[in-house]
Each structure stands twice: as structure tokens, then as C-alpha cells.
Amino acid sequence: MTEWTLSRALNEALRHALRADGRVLVFGEDVGVSGGVFRVTDGLQAEFGDTRVFDTPISEAAIVGSAVGLAFAGWRPVIELQFDAFSYPAFEQIVDHVAKMRMRTRGRVDMPITIRIPSFGGIKGKEHHGESPETYYAHTAGLKVVVPSNPQDGYALLQHAIRDPDPVVVLEPKARYWTKGHVDLTADEREIGRGRVIRDGRDVTLVAYGSMVARITEAAAQLADAGIDARVVDLRSLSPLPDDLLRACAEQTGRIVVVHEAPRHAGFGAEIAARTMELAFDSLAAPIARVTGWDAPYPPASLEDGYLPSVDRIVAVTKETVAY
Amino acid sequence: MTEWTLSRALNEALRHALRADGRVLVFGEDVGVSGGVFRVTDGLQAEFGDTRVFDTPISEAAIVGSAVGLAFAGWRPVIELQFDAFSYPAFEQIVDHVAKMRMRTRGRVDMPITIRIPSFGGIKGKEHHGESPETYYAHTAGLKVVVPSNPQDGYALLQHAIRDPDPVVVLEPKARYWTKGHVDLTADEREIGRGRVIRDGRDVTLVAYGSMVARITEAAAQLADAGIDARVVDLRSLSPLPDDLLRACAEQTGRIVVVHEAPRHAGFGAEIAARTMELAFDSLAAPIARVTGWDAPYPPASLEDGYLPSVDRIVAVTKETVAY
Amino acid sequence: MAEPHPQPPAHWSGSEPRQVVAPDGSLVGALPDDLDTTALRELYRWMVVARRLDRECIALQRQGELTVYPGHEGQEAAQVGSAWALGRDDFVWPTFRELPVALIRGVDAVQYLQYHRGTWHGGPYDPRATHFGPICIPIATQVAHAAGYALGRQLDASDDVTIAYFGDGATSEGDFHEAANLAGVRRLPLVLFCQNNGWAISVPTASQTAGEIWRRAEGYGFPGVRVDGNDVLAVYEVTREAVARARAGDGPTLIEALTYRIGAHSTADDAGRYRADPDVEAARAFDPIPRFRTWLVGAGHADDAFVAACDEEAETFALTVREGVVATPGPPAEWAFDWVYAEPPATFERMRDEALATERR
Amino acid sequence: MAEPHPQPPAHWSGSEPRQVVAPDGSLVGALPDDLDTTALRELYRWMVVARRLDRECIALQRQGELTVYPGHEGQEAAQVGSAWALGRDDFVWPTFRELPVALIRGVDAVQYLQYHRGTWHGGPYDPRATHFGPICIPIATQVAHAAGYALGRQLDASDDVTIAYFGDGATSEGDFHEAANLAGVRRLPLVLFCQNNGWAISVPTASQTAGEIWRRAEGYGFPGVRVDGNDVLAVYEVTREAVARARAGDGPTLIEALTYRIGAHSTADDAGRYRADPDVEAARAFDPIPRFRTWLVGAGHADDAFVAACDEEAETFALTVREGVVATPGPPAEWAFDWVYAEPPATFERMRDEALATERR
């Protein structure tokens, strides 16, 4: 057991992967000598050299496109796209090629590509630095999409993503990079596709991923004072979706509140709601509620707090759902 | 009343817009002398000259990016991105700029940009020519997204999209381009944001957009023979969502089946299901069902029929929903 | 053979391209020193075989045996000449128009054509075995894959060379630029081979770019060369030089091969809407095949018997391929799911089962 | 003033840049013929004002009055010289580092800094009134907007010129390429102004591209020029020429201005992690301000009193801006919704009401 920040845990996961597999490459913008805007690649170039860990020109499409070619050449690319919105210039390469190439080659060529994207808001950042791109990637068949919310998951999920023979998009919540937590280096369950119940509860289930997990956890504590026993679920994997867990929560608590930062319209919360309804309609005692960012562009720093789901909003909506 | 194909109706809508407003520009790849891969811009360059209607280099990001600049210069760009998947190279420009620019300028500069994208499958086309990109755009705050399913709507929606001061993505169902239908040139209700009930029914509501509207219509006919009275709804607008209509359908039929070509996971059907549940939970007698493309890349032509929701699948699922 | 038309296609104007055999079949440059008679005859044979197969494919499409098919008539020299300069382990990243290259790489034509038959995406041949990448439709995106593959071989300290094929229109895409710039920065063992055939569907090269494509190279810090793309020997020579540079670790080369798309963009395209037949007829005067035949026979490397034999072989081959194509059945339903993931998630497998059950219903 | 260091920054090597005043302040080129003493003094004044404001902004950030702030120290000549060559109706498309250009365009500094204060995106100034586009962070994307704007003015038969600012790193993006190529094809009245400051955050220009940036132009069919970006007069001259060409309908020009980013990439960046202080010190020897002052005073266009007056004005201005910035309140909650749509859909308005109700709760 060690105490690490999420940034450090991800850094150690990369270090571990680079050590364990000589075919692993880490590249992107400023990941080399500078160690990455969020220090996630700190010290890796010094330790593994600039053939294993290197900077690229500012060319997102070529970063992802070259990862596809590197996979054909038997390498295992782990790439960083510097911020959520800066993954969009590579969208065509991700959707048309990374996600489909293995099928196109009839399984002759795997795409063991890991795409790390510092994502989501909450850091009072500039525009294009607070986007929630998860729905774009989760809706893209052929990709796997995971979101660690704490150092332990960061350490485990990133390693699993790198080892996975399929392309995995790892959305790292910027707002949690500097939050410390215990990391059990020996834990190595097959993580991708499994959610985690962080707090049990009978009255209602709060579901979230990334930074919002901390907020639903806090909300659950406040709800407890109000006599509401809320279960807290960290989804962790958006694709594949841990739908057995969602079914169980619906069956056991009958009420579900989904929380995410992205706009509500066609956001990932819709899939959680629709899927859960399909799986456990008769168990639902209230409509599945969504507490999300508003259907407007991510606002400037000064308006961020009003945009992101606050603990108050989560608590209020949960109370309505329980009272329904 | 005239009888036109969807392609012709869209062509006439563009012609009408070019005549009515001297600031309207039509550009993209092969839209000039050749008249577009699907003939939607046929004859426009000849009639309006190559300053109003022109070809661009194969540069999707620059096509969309230049439309943003043209809007600043007071023009009203109507651009064509040749096929669904070929809108992805411009994804960053659409999401980061087209959708957000008006807000960024505090409303000083409108973005009256129309982005036409021949979309969806069903034409036994090559890969990247059968994609369903609607969720990517519908989830992007700041855009409006419409899908005409017939010549009348094509004629009306495209004109409204062009006149709209906000950016509108028009997803044109390739599979319907050559289908004829009546067009009332005088019809001019404010279309964007409104769905249409194509066939009334009491037992269940079938909801779709684009090419799938024809399939749910056919399914409704077959269901009628089986004694099931199905309402048929053409959504037409994905953003904004005609949610009053969805609520009414849920209240009046209690059962809803959503159909689309895109993969199910985090697809647009999820939003329809989640939103309808929020609005009319107590009226729902069965879980809202989704009949969709599978969560796999769009297959080669030979497998297309098994991928797209067939009338049989729609009928079968609807029967289950009604029997629920 | 047709007399060379005085006016070459518009997009050939500007800098003089490298040339070995002039349109009239006369020798105007130094012969590649490593091509013996057998090799020279092979170049001719492949061009004839490819040309004949192209006609067969168009017929197959008309008969409904293929979906949309993009022909390569007129571009045989650019493709055969460049492909001939590659080593067995060198890797090709094609667009959708490199059937001649595929043949030379040993890709089975029937398998290749499954792509256009609509039975598979990417092409069902094994890209690793053939060193010929999947057919790629999104314009210029394969250039980035090629750069990555070249980087991978470079990191493995291999001396394999990678070649990316693309068209004039592709040079307008951001992906071409990003990949070319990356190739320059890393001095990748990469040959960027542009077939400037004058057209991007209906758009002429002049509306695609105001510069000469080969000149882009200097901005990326590596050499560019312009070659007569209908002169198979010149194409072979410049590609051989580029491959040698790459193999020696001296980095990428951008080759602009001036050729002409004789046919429509594809069987779905009506070229009559945007270009005049006389221009196409004029371009035929620069046809790579009669030009090379004139020189080959004149120089005594081949005789009429050989020429006839090539036509005959091309005929037989085309018909064999036709039989193979017509005989291939559609893929089983499972194939829509079988290779999406190496480790399919449980949710995916449940949906696959649901799908296959529905199919059988 | 500092003696010019023998070694200019690494990325200045290669082709000789245009120069008017050498680093030591001596005149080595022809003076722009349209700058009188008043104008020459203005150029100096703006550089000093901009430099001082930059320092103030960094201080404001440290004190929590601004969020991340990207400084421009060392790039004053490149920005002031080029901005001075623009006409009132010419339109500027900036990145996030063109505060000096903004000042010259008449953008209110307090309003401009709202972007970095985190109270608004894009910048709350009126881009149409100031002819200065919204601050743009996604690298190189504004070059496409600039091309479109230039096309719009061209279609209106106006003789306005558009200028796009971008960095060395931006030249690696597909958007830069697509926009530049489009500019060439349409002969747009566009000036592509690259400030090659040697760094893209931690990545040196040598790792960004293997070519010289100005040489990219030829591949697009228009001229490129390399200029000493720390020589305000040379920058003014080459930009004036480019603007004249554009205004005359002769198309775009790519300008590579060699400068140096003296400060960190932004206040969030620790440059010590990737570059050595001695290099930065060496670069200071090429500082544009003392260089120009030496010449200005030496040539009798200014005296110590004027120099002192500039410093004083800069001081007062910086403090006024500080007061203005510190005084600006955060935006009201409605602003998150007010300008998203010109015609807000009913569903959007319902959500806005829900949101504002929640806020008030």
C-alpha cells in the first residue's frame, strides 16, 4: 500500500508498463523531457530513453494515425492527447481507423493502442480544457472507454488498458490528478468493464464516473444525515458498460440518479438510464434522474461552479427521486 | 404540389435560398460543375456562378473553418461534407468553433452555417459511407440537428436550416435521395424542433428519423394486420428534441419503440428513452425498446441487411413491447 | 500507336518531370542500370495485365458482380514502375486505386476485389503477409499510418522501407501534411508517392492547389522529385533512388508522378459532367503502355510474339479472376462480429448472440 | 544594453532573415520609407508598453487575479512591427499570445484580459469593431477562420487584408496546411504570420519540423519570407510588402518571423524542466527593445527624455489596467446561456430556467 496522487499513480502505471513490455511506446505533445502538462509522464524519458518515450509535433491526427501504423509494426502505443478538446483533430483517425482496423484485417492485426486524454472540467481552466468527450468515444463501436476516479483505479485501469489487445480510451479526470489515495500495487483483477460499489445503500443508487464520484460520495453522506441511505457506484467503464451492476442496483434500490459533467442531451447518462430501464423496468419506482452539465458550451472559469453538478443539486434531485 | 425526389427537393431548396438571399454561399467537394455526388447541387453553379457555388480542395477542416470566417464576414455558408465519415476530419472545427463561436462573441457574431452531410446506410455503399453521426452532433451544445425523411421535409427543413441564424447540421439519408414524394412549395411552418405524427395509433408509438421512418411505417402496417394499432412518429429534429410530442405519445400509447441505424450503445435512442422516461414515467406500461444497428462497425454491403433494423425486427420487438 | 499529342494534360505544365522514354517511345534519359530484358518485359507484362483486369472489373461492376469500382486506366506506369522498385519486406500503404501495385505485391486479385464486391472492408488479404496495407478510402489518412509504420521499422533498426500512395487531391488534407512533417522530423524511411492524375473526382489539380506538389517536400526538409508518371522506367528510377535513400537512413522523399485518370473517378461517376472528351483523347496520346511497347520492341527487348503473349496472358488472367470473383459467396452473418475485438466484452457477446438469433429468425 | 551574443538561438540558423537594424543597433538595411519620426517613436512606445503590461499580467496571475497567462516577452517587435503595417479595416486572427497586437488594434486591455481572468471565453471585446478576432486556443484552427474571412472580403470585392498569427508549433497542424493551401488556390488577401519563437511549450522548433517554415509557401504557390522577428523595422517592412501584395490582389504571403519566447510558455509552465537558463540569457542579447532604442536614439529620432516618458507611460498604463482587471466582477449566471443561440429552442430555455432556479436555490 502506498499513498499516491492520481497523476503519480498513472505515472507509475506507465513506468511499470514500459518496464514490463519492451514494445510499449509513450508519445504525444510535451510528454518527453517536460514530463507532460500534468506530470503523468514525468521522468519516463530519462528512464527509458527517447526511443521509447518521445515528443511529437503538434499533429493530433498524425499522433493517432502513426499509432495505427506502429501497431501494424508490432508496437504497443500509449499516446497522450493533451486535453479533451484537442482529441477532436484526431477524431477521424480514432473513429474510422483505430476503432475499425482490427475488424478490417479480419483480426490479423490487433490495435493495442491506449489513448490517454486528460478530460473533464473543474479546474477553472481555459476554454477547450474542460470538455467531457466520453459520449463521442463510448458511442464509437470498436473502442473501450474507461474513466478512473482515484489513484488505485488509475494505476490498475491504465495498466489493463495498455495490456488490452484492443484500443482503449482512458479519460483522466484533470480535477483529480492531485488527489491522493492508497494504491495497492498487487491488486490486479480484470478491471475493464467492471464498476465498483463505493458505498452500499438501500434507498437509491447514485451513479457517476471521474470527478463526479467524489461529489456523489459527498452527496450520499449529506443524504444519510437526511435519513436517505444512498448507494454510491463508480461506473469506471463506459464501454463496455457494467450493466449487470446497473440491473442489480435498480432491483435493489429501485431508484437511480446518474451524474456527469457533460451536457445532458444525448449524454452518457441517457445510455445508463435507457439500458437500466431495459434491464429492470419493473424494479424502477421512479424515473431515472440525470444531474448533468447544462446543454450549453462549457462556461468560463467564473461560471464553472454553476455549470457542473454541485453536491446541492445532486442532493436535491436525489431527494425528489426518493420522494417520487 | 409537385412530385420530387429528396435529392431534387434539397436541390430546389438550395436554389430557392440562393435566389432569396444574396449572401448564401454553397461550397464543398464536387458541388460545383459536377453538381454533387448525389446531385443535390446540380445546376446551381451554372445558375448562380462560381462565386456563389464553388468547389473546395479536399480539406474538410478548412471547409468548415472557412465557413466560420465567412460568417464573420457576413456570409451565410451552406457547406456539404461529402459523406458521414468525411465530416470527422472537421470534427474539431464543428465542435470547438461552429457550435461555440456565437457565445464566445457574446452574440455579436451569428453563425448561420448549414452543414449538409449525406448520412446513414442502406445503399450497399463502401465503408465510411454508411455511418450514422447524429449522436456526435446532437450531443454537441450549440448545434441544431435535423434529419429529413422525405422530399417535403427536405425542402422545408433545409430552407429553415439556411435561414436559421444558428448552425444547423442537416443529415440527409442517402437511402432516400431517390425516393419521390409530394412537395408543397407553399408549406412554411417553423419546422425545426417539431416532429410529425405520420400515422396515429393507440397501442404503441414507433419513433424514428431518416430512412428508418419508412421502415417503421411499413412495420405499423404489418402490425395493424396483427391487430396492433401503432402510432408512427418521424422525429425530424434531434436537437432540439420535440419532447412534448414524446411525452404525449408516452401518455397516449404507454409504449414506445425507438428505431435507428446507429449502434445502440450511447446512441440517440438512449436520449429518446431517457427523456421520455423523465417526462412520462407513470404513463409507461413497458420499457422503451430500442431497435438499432449493432454495437459493431458498419459492415460491408453483403452484411448490411443484417445490421440495419429490419421491418421484421421492428415488428418482433414491438410485439414484445405490446405484450409486456 | 497514337502520335503523342502536342498538348500534354494541363496539370503537367510547370517544372520538367524526369523522363527516360518520351511519349513517342524514344529514349531521352539514362536507362536504369539494374533492369535486364527479363525485368523490362515484366514491367510491360504487368501493365498489360493490370489494364486488362481493370476493364474486366468495370464489366463485373456493370453486371452487378462488384459494387462501385475505381479504375486505374492510364496510371499503370506510375504504379508498376514504383511497385517494381520495392523490396519484398518493404510495406505499401495504398488508397483504393492501387490494384496494379497489389498484383505486383502478390495480393490475390480475387481477394483484393472482395472489397469492391462488398463482401469485406479493408480487403480480406493478409496485410502482414503481402506487405500491402488495407485499402483506404478516407483521403490521405493512410499516409499517417504509413509514417507510423515507418517509425516502427526505424525503431526496430530494420532497413525496411515504407511507401504511401496517394493522389493529388490527398495533398490538400491535413493528414497528408501532418504525416509528411512527422516523416521529415524523424527522417523516416518513407517514400511519399503521389499519383497526380489531374483529377479529384470532378476537381482538377489546378483547383486543388496553386503550387507544384513535389515542391511541398522542401518545406518538410526532404527532397521532392517530379517524374513523368506515364514513363514506367522514369518512375522506376526515381522510386529506386527514393527507396535507396530511405534504406540508407537518409529519410523521406516526395515523388510527384504526373499521370492521367483516363476513366471516370469510379463506375458511379459520370465524368462527362465535368470534363471534355477531347481532353481525355489528348491524354490517351500519352498512354504509358504503347509508349513503353514502342521502346521495348524498338530496343529489341521484345517482339510481337511477346506482345501477343502478354495480351493473351492478360485475357486468361482477367477471366480467371472473373470466375473467382463471381464464385465468392457473401460472408456469414457472424463475420459482422467476429473480429471487432480481440477480447470481446460480455455485453458485446450478448448483443452478437441477440443479432445472430434475429438473423436466424 | 547587452552586447549581442555571438550565438543566436538555434532555430535562427539556416537562411538569412531580412534585417534592417542589427542586434547591436546598427543600421544594416534600407529603412522603411514611410515611417517618420512620430511613427518610429510609436513603434518603440508600443513595445515598451506591451512589455511592461506583460510583467503586470504575470504579477496579476501570481496574485490570483488572472488564471493561466501566456506571456509575450521577447516577441514585441514581431507583433508591434506587423500590427503597425495593417490598415484600420484589415482583420486580425490571433492565437492566445497576441496582446501587443490587440493593444495596437485598439482592443481594450481590461476587456482582453477578461479571457485570462476566466470571466469570458473568446474575449468580450467586439471582434467586428476592433477587427481583432476572438482569442483562439486550439492550435492553428484560427488560420482556417482567417482564410474564410479573407475569402469573404474577396467575394465582396473589398481590398481589406486579413492576417493570421500563429506559432512555429502551429505549422505542424493539419488546419494550418489546409488553410494555407486554400489561400493559395483562391489567391486570398491573406498574410500568414508565423512567430517562430523557438518553442511549442517544451518542444523546440527542431523537433517540430525539419524544414524552414517560410519555405512551406512555395509548395502552396505563393511567396514566403524569413525575417528577423526581433527587428521591428524589418518586420514592419516585410509585413507591409505582404499586405500590399494582398491588397493588390496578388494573393497570400507566408512570413516566418524569427523571435524567442523569453518567458515560460505560460504562468503554468516551468520552463526550467526543458531548457537551460544560459540559452535564455543568450537570447536576451537579441532583445528587440534595447536594439531598437539604440538605433532610435543614435539616429536622433528619440532622446533619453522620450525613453523615460515611454517607461513612465507604460508604468501608468500597466497600473490602470491592473485596477480595471481587479475591479471586474464575475459574470452573472445567465451569461452561461444568453448567447448560445440567436434563436434559443424552447427546450433550451426550459433548461436555462431550471439552471438559474437551481443557482438561486
Ligand SMILES: Cc1ncc(C[n+]2csc(CCOP(=O)(O)OP(=O)(O)O)c2C)c(N)n1
Ligand atoms: C476524408 C475524405 N473526404 C472525401 C472523400 C471522398 N472522395 C473519395 S475519392 C476523392 C477524390 C480523391 O482524389 P485524389 O486524392 O486525387 O485521388 P484519385 O481519386 O484521383 O485517385 C474524394 C474527395 C474521402 N474518401 N475521404
Ligand SMILES: Cc1ncc(C[n+]2csc(CCOP(=O)(O)OP(=O)(O)O)c2C)c(N)n1
Ligand atoms: C489542437 C491543440 N493541440 C494542443 C494544444 C495545447 N497547446 C497549447 S499552446 C501549445 C504550443 C503552441 O506552440 P506554438 O504554435 O509555437 O505557439 P507559442 O505557444 O510558441 O506561441 C500547445 C501544444 C492546443 N492548444 N491545441
Ligand SMILES: [Mg+2]
Ligand atoms: Mg487524383
Ligand SMILES: [Mg+2]
Ligand atoms: Mg512557438
